[in-house]
Amino acid sequence: MAGTAPHEVKMPGRRARAARAEPPPDDAVPIAELRDEAAACRRCPLWRNATQTVFGEGPEDAEVIFVGEQPGDREDLAGKPFVGPAGRMLDATLEDADVDRRKVYVTNAVKHFKFEPRGKRRIHSKPNAGEVQACRWWLDKEIGRIGPRLAVALGATAAQSLLGKAIPVLKRRGEVIERDDGLRIFITIHPSLILRIREQEDKEAERERFLKDMRTVRELMGA
Helix, strand or coil, X not given: CCCCCCCEEECCCCCCCCCCCCCCCCCCCCHHHHHHHHCCCCCCHHHHCCCCXXXXXXXXXXXXXXXXXCCCHHHHHHCCCCCCHHHHXXXXXXXXXXXXXXXXXXEECCCCCCEEEECCEEEECCCCXXXXXXXXXXXXXXXXXXXXXXXXXXCHHHHHHHXXXXXXXXXXXXXXXXXXXXXXXXXXXCCHHHHHCCCHHHHHXXXXXXXXXXXXXXXXXXX
16 A cells, blocks of 8 residues: 655764664674673663563564564563554554564563552553663664664653653654664554553544555555
């Protein structure tokens, strides 16, 4: 499906965009080895209460990397990213947008589940700037290993981690922002936002907007 090209923004002082981030050097650490190293991560206190580190998954030569906020309760227990309700929403939308989920890399800005206990439930708690910054080390390693053409920031925390500063996601949604290293960042919402909408009509409208975003991602993958 053809769509309107997204508005592309070059941050001040940016160099010309590379078609793809620089390929990983021959001595770059494989994702499997990075995942093993991250299992013992103590870069911030979140590891103390989480079940385990939840690292990214996908092809090491993926052209696009999807970045969320952090693992949720299901992801924390399974040790895999995007396997809970938000992950199922993402998978279904990617399928409808004709984006092959098996060809993209999915990860989170923060690799441990941050939560507040309420009885037997564990309620999601937003990571703070220090936790995001501490875990950015791992995200940078993933990007350096994969060398993607495009990163999709799913929500404000992901955008902050990828760009190094907070941006208003709802206002900048649909924009492509280029980093110093030539990596293009596409801004959109986190699929969990759709799940939190109570009115069915509003939920369906937001899902359609998210589907439009994913179709734009498909077009950018081919650009």
